[in-house]
Amino acid sequence: MGRALSYRSLSLWHETTPTDWTPRAPLGGDAEADVVVVGAGLTGLWTAYYLSVADPSRRVVVVEAEVAGFGASGRNGGWCSALFPTDLGPAQDAAMRATVDEVLRVAAAEGIGCHAAKGGTITLVRNRAQLARVRAADGNAVLSPAEAAQRLRATRTLGATYTPDCAAIHPARLVRGLADAVGRRGVTIHERTPALAVGPGAVRTPSGTVRAPHVVRATEGYTPRLPGHARTVVPVYSLIVATEPLPAHVWDEIGLAERETFSDHRHLVIYGQRTADDRLVFGGRGAPYHLGSRVRPSFDRDPRVFAGLHATLLDLFPVLAGTRFTHAWGGPLGIPRDWCASVGLDRASGLAWAGGYVGDGVATTNLAGRTLADLLLERESDLTRLPWVGHRSPRWEPEPLRWLGINAGLRTMTLADHEEALTGRPSRLARMMAPMLGH
Numbered sequence: 001m002g003r004a005l006s007y008r009s010l011s012l013w014h015e016t017t018p019t020d021w022t023p024r025a026p027l028g029g030d031a032e033a034d035v036v037v038v039g040a041g042l043t044g045l046w047t048a049y050y051l052s053v054a055d056p057s058r059r060v061v062v063v064e065a066e067v068a069g070f071g072a073s074g075r076n077g078g079w080c081s082a083l084f085p086t087d088l089g090p091a092q093d094a095a096m097r098a099t100v101d102e103v104l105r106v107a108a109a110e111g112i113g114c115h116a117a118k119g120g121t122i123t124l125v126r127n128r129a130q131l132a133r134v135r136a137a138d139g140n141a142v143l144s145p146a147e148a149a150q151r152l153r154a155t156r157t158l159g160a161t162y163t164p165d166c167a168a169i170h171p172a173r174l175v176r177g178l179a180d181a182v183g184r185r186g187v188t189i190h191e192r193t194p195a196l197a198v199g200p201g202a203v204r205t206p207s208g209t210v211r212a213p214h215v216v217r218a219t220e221g222y223t224p225r226l227p228g229h230a231r232t233v234v235p236v237y238s239l240i241v242a243t244e245p246l247p248a249h250v251w252d253e254i255g256l257a258e259r260e261t262f263s264d265h266r267h268l269v270i271y272g273q274r275t276a277d278d279r280l281v282f283g284g285r286g287a288p289y290h291l292g293s294r295v296r297p298s299f300d301r302d303p304r305v306f307a308g309l310h311a312t313l314l315d316l317f318p319v320l321a322g323t324r325f326t327h328a329w330g331g332p333l334g335i336p337r338d339w340c341a342s343v344g345l346d347r348a349s350g351l352a353w354a355g356g357y358v359g360d361g362v363a364t365t366n367l368a369g370r371t372l373a374d375l376l377l378e379r380e381s382d383l384t385r386l387p388w389v390g391h392r393s394p395r396w397e398p399e400p401l402r403w404l405g406i407n408a409g410l411r412t413m414t415l416a417d418h419e420e421a422l423t424g425r426p427s428r429l430a431r432m433m434a435p436m437l438g439h
Contacts, residue, residue: 046369
């Protein structure tokens with residue numbers, strides 16, 4: 001029970017998910033399957049779900065180092081959005097927009113109460129440099145300050161952009177509900193069963209080997225722990241804070257009446273949402289990358305970053321002065337070298353993969369799961385023809401080059417935001433760093 005309690009303390013989402021965090025049974029010895037999935041986050045569980053729907057006779061086994069929803073799938077900012085980290089064209093964009101509705105459809109069909117509200121995303125423009133950048137971007141209609149204020153009222157707002165293609169959700173409720181759904185459909189999930197090696201036809205764990213013609217790697221920010229994958233993606237931390245439930249008069253001043261998710265057009269990403277119980281959940285980048293792609297529980301919390309998030313929120317919404325913040329947490333997300341998420345299957349080896357979502361994974365994992373199911377079932381479809389299918393990102397530089405480069409990039413984006421606030425012109429520093437960021 002002590003371990004279950006520790007899982008509950010990972011985040012606000014884990015604490016407020018009505019589930020027993022006691023781990024499912026670990027693998028008890030060697031096993032056989034048709035498909036073995038490594039990782040019981042959203043990528044692995046969506047893959048298992050669509051395989052089980054398409055072919056209930058197919059034996060699908062999922063192995064998970066901790067418990068379903070332990071990682072980014074359970075402790076993210078709760079944006080189920082059509083955002084994709086790289087521009088791959090209209091077909092990919094259309095697939096992402098449809099995916100937001102598909103997630104909500106399955107949640108409703110399976111009785112997953114994930115507190116979804118499709119209010120879209122409002123992204124504020126708060127200085128002249130941001131306004132210039134937004135106006136220069138194709139397809140961005142800029143709302144006036146008065147139009148922006150109809151959805152969100154923040155300080156120094158010069159305008160905003162808005163998209164309807166996002167739903168605020170409770171991510172741990174989604175991932176735990178999905179784990180229960182695949183269990184009802186006959187998928188076996190072994191928790192507390194870390195993969196020691198992932199190779200053609202087999203996944204080796206401390207308690208046995210699962211053999212299967214197809215192996216799916218769905219490990220995202222934890223991928224560098226696997227042999228041979230030290231430079232596949234880098235784990236970069238995103239941190240989040242949450243307020244106590246806020247009274248109606250505070251929300252009257254802030255807005256978000258439709259539970260819109262929100263951000264602004266700064267370079268160093270921030271993101272927020274209004275929860276179903278009227279908390280304000282707010283997160284952002286800024287935590288350092290750790291040498292050697294290390295991932296440790298102590299990295300989940302960084303007082304300096306939390307303080308910066310508090311200060312940013314108070315700058316946006318002075319009405320929050322004196323508000324009690326009840327939760328603070330974080331975790332690693334996976335970033336490929338070219339910032340392009342991918343999904344694929346090597347038919348010769350039977351190895352499949354998906355990931356590299358750069359923090360935009362809540363919806364993208366669903367698209368990955370549906371695509372992997374089609375690939376594994378050898379079904380040609382519109383999904384298998386999308387441009388991210390089969391994409392191979394280059395490997396990251398060896399250490400210490402990647403430690404120097406990534407942390408320099410994070411610091412430069414912070415300086416670029418300060419530069420733009422002072423000058424009112426798009427940052428030259430940001431332009432210089434664009435190749436490092438895959439832009």
